[in-house]
Amino acid sequence: MFEIRVICDPTDSDRVSAALSAAFTTGSVRQRPTHDGQRTRLYITADHRPEPEQRPTPEEAYALAPSIISEIGWTARTAADKPFYDGLNREFWLRKAALLxxxxxxxxxxxxxxxxADLSTRAAQRLMELDGTAVICDPRRYVRQQYAHWAKNQ
Structure with missing residues (x-):
């Protein structure tokens, strides 16, 4: 555990606090004016985030996956049913990203x-957007983790 002290413009204090909370596990933010009263001092108790969950290898992630040909067929049929991609759900984007x-x-x-690889990354990013994920990681690894979890629970 460690303490972070930041001196910033008062209008930036919420943004700085949010950025630190995204990077670390943080306690409450204590705010004090600087001696000249022009800026704000932020004191935040922080700790490193726990190690992220182990990501599966491609072989582990796709061990239960249907054949690539079968997934191409499923993806094409599903996309044809909803040609403008408006209502396509998470399963579609997960399976499409995993296929790619x-x-x-x-x-x-x-x-x-x-x-x-580029198409796979873009589909993975779309999945991350749907999930509301602001994870800083390789999008394709994110897909593998999500697909392994999904396949195990099917």
Whole structure:
């Protein structure tokens, strides 16, 4: 545990507090004016966040996954039912991102150049947006973690 002291403009104190809370596990923020009264001193007790949950390897994440061909079919049928992507739910984006990740992994293993990795990352970012996740991590690893959890509970 450690103490952080920040001197900032009073209008920035909420933003600074929020940023520190996002980076650390924090206690309450104590505010005091600086001696000249022009700025604010923030005192925050903080600690490092616990280590993030172990992310599964691709092999672990996709151990229960249907074949790539089967997932292409499912994704195409689901997208065709909702052509404007308006009502597509989390399962669609999770499975689509996982499918694209699996294709990208296959291409990488075979040293094939394609846009699968980029498409996989973009689909993963869409999933993270749906989840309201502000996780700072590789989006494709996030998909693997989420897919492994989803597949285990199916």
């Amino acid at each position: 990740d699996r294709i990208a992994l296959s291409d990488e293993a075979d040293s094939v150049t394609s846009d699968a």
